[in-house]
Amino acid sequence: MEKQFSEENAGRDNGYAPGHTNVSDSGTHKSYNAFVIKPDAIRKGQLEIVMAKIRAGIRDFGQIVATRVLKPITECDVETMYPLLHPDGLQKAKNWLVGGEMIILIIESHLPSAELFSRVSDIKGPRLIDWSAERLRRGRILDGSLRDLLPPPGEEEIYAKVVELILAKREDPTIQFLGEQKALYTFYAQNLVHTPDNERELLGLFQLAGFSPQ
Numbered sequence: 001m002e003k004q005f006s007e008e009n010a011g012r013d014n015g016y017a018p019g020h021t022n023v024s025d026s027g028t029h030k031s032y033n034a035f036v037i038k039p040d041a042i043r044k045g046q047l048e049i050v051m052a053k054i055r056a057g058i059r060d061f062g063q064i065v066a067t068r069v070l071k072p073i074t075e076c077d078v079e080t081m082y083p084l085l086h087p088d089g090l091q092k093a094k095n096w097l098v099g100g101e102m103i104i105l106i107i108e109s110h111l112p113s114a115e116l117f118s119r120v121s122d123i124k125g126p127r128l129i130d131w132s133a134e135r136l137r138r139g140r141i142l143d144g145s146l147r148d149l150l151p152p153p154g155e156e157e158i159y160a161k162v163v164e165l166i167l168a169k170r171e172d173p174t175i176q177f178l179g180e181q182k183a184l185y186t187f188y189a190q191n192l193v194h195t196p197d198n199e200r201e202l203l204g205l206f207q208l209a210g211f212s213p214q
Contacts, residue, residue, distance in 0.1 A: 081097075
């Protein structure tokens with residue numbers, strides 16, 4: 001059963017080591033991971049399709065067992081979400097996230113923890129900035145990963161300009177974008193969704209969700 005967590009239960013340290021697999025009373029092995037639906041996905045009307053794709057993506061190996069909405073996101077939330085980011089990267093994340101709304105989904109699975117990390121990451125997909133030139137030019141794909149949903153409907157012209165800048169930067173890494181170009185280059189930096197890249201990040205998401213595996 002999927003659990004909804006209240007504000008007062010959020011942020012506690014439950015002491016769970018996410019790299020360890022739990023064993024239930026029935027002797028079944030369980031592992032856990034998470035998806036974070038970021039403010040840009042919610043703000044741009046992509047929540048319904050993102051949720052549908054997550055549920056479809058995990059159907060064969062897991063289920064959503066807890067959901068937590070964070071609104072507004074605080075600086076402390078971002079620090080807990082990204083415990084290993086260097087200061088510059090952490091400040092950029094705060095600039096994009098603080099004050100917005102995000103949804104944390106906790107996933108339970110029978111898969112080993114390492115495999116679950118990999119499967120969840122595959123559903124998320126690579127960052128826009130890491131797409132090949134061919135993939136960038138294709139634009140939005142509905143039957144791919146979550147990040148293949150970029151650009152959202154109505155942003156095709158902006159997306160085309162972003163692609164030009166990404167490819168220019170790839171051709172000449174020394175280029176420095178300023179003003180409007182800098183804003184465009186980072187326009188899709190949130191990439192709709194996040195999944196933890198390591199156990200420290202996963203533990204931080206458990207803490208934010210007030211979740212303790214049973």
